[in-house]
Amino acid sequence: RPMSGDFNATLAFFDPRFQLVQDLGFVFWFSNCTGSNRSRAWAGDIRIDEVRCGLGAGDKWQLPEARPRRAKDLGQLRRNLPMNLTFDRREHDAGYYYQPPQAVPLAAPFAASQSFDLTKVDFIVGGSILQALGTGDFNKKTYTVQRFGNSVLIRRFTSSPDFVDLKSKGLQLKRVVAGKEMDNFGLNETSVQHMQVLRVGGWTVLFNAEVDAVDRHGRLTEVKTVNLPNWRRILFQMMAKGCTTFLHGIVRNMGEKGGKQHVTAIDDYELEDIILWSTSHSERTHLANNII
Numbered sequence: 001r002p003m004s005g006d007f008n009a010t011l012a013f014f015d016p017r018f019q020l021v022q023d024l025g026f027v028f029w030f031s032n033c034t035g036s037n038r039s040r041a042w043a044g045d046i047r048i049d050e051v052r053c054g055l056g057a058g059d060k061w062q063l064p065e066a067r068p069r070r071a072k073d074l075g076q077l078r079r080n081l082p083m084n085l086t087f088d089r090r091e092h093d094a095g096y097y098y099q100p101p102q103a104v105p106l107a108a109p110f111a112a113s114q115s116f117d118l119t120k121v122d123f124i125v126g127g128s129i130l131q132a133l134g135t136g137d138f139n140k141k142t143y144t145v146q147r148f149g150n151s152v153l154i155r156r157f158t159s160s161p162d163f164v165d166l167k168s169k170g171l172q173l174k175r176v177v178a179g180k181e182m183d184n185f186g187l188n189e190t191s192v193q194h195m196q197v198l199r200v201g202g203w204t205v206l207f208n209a210e211v212d213a214v215d216r217h218g219r220l221t222e223v224k225t226v227n228l229p230n231w232r233r234i235l236f237q238m239m240a241k242g243c244t245t246f247l248h249g250i251v252r253n254m255g256e257k258g259g260k261q262h263v264t265a266i267d268d269y270e271l272e273d274i275i276l277w278s279t280s281h282s283e284r285t286h287l288a289n290n291i292i
Helices: 008-015 047-054 058-062 076-078 104-113 129-135 171-178 231-241 271-278 281-291
Strands: 018-032 095-098 123-125 145-147 149-154 162-165 190-200 201-209 220-224 245-253 261-270
Touching: 008 058, 008 231, 008 271, 018 201, 047 104, 047 201, 104 149, 129 231, 171 220, 171 245, 171 261, 201 231, 220 231, 231 271, 261 271
Parallel strands: 123 149, 123 201, 220 245
Antiparallel strands: 018 190, 095 162, 145 149, 190 201, 245 261
């Protein structure tokens, strides 16, 4: 069992053929630079200049938004339990459409600026690919495969923007953990993407995936409210994102039947714990073989 918080050692604990090559840092994404500020924008409506505007670059790297927000102290969060995450707003004002940065190659100049030779990258992928390849469950999603220089880009295809539902308990817990107020939102929301290069078997893979927060020790943290977690899915998401800690909010109805839902407990786990719970040694080898 690896030392807690050591991401590279934990990768090797999952399978010794997984290894961190280089942590490239963070790319952040301004949602309000794209067509997502229209009532409903389709991917075909997003112009290349809007995407370039949305990606953090140049002087923008100095802004606080360029890094994940610091997670609140776990003791402080627990003292506020049970936590009412019900968001009372009119239906038309309960969220917004958001075009995620599907074109990962636009982040390539940033990777190059970190003195990493992109010609050595075999694959450029997002956060869901490990789960899809490892288990064979693509969850009815379509993935696109295309050449990008010497690399192969694999991304989940979306023909329309994602809807950010402010009534989602999972989203609101992420916002609370990251020190945001439930009512304080808008189209200037930023998505912080972590970029890291892993050696996966004989392949060099550039991962680009959104992260929720960073704890006081500087460890990337995944936050979810799922009462019956798919631990294997969470495991692969954390590996792709470079997260070593997981905060799990337990949601229950308070009061009479149909009462408002509250987060009644927040549990914290290490990545190696989730590896042990979700897989046996033989299963880890099988999953890793599928991915490689």
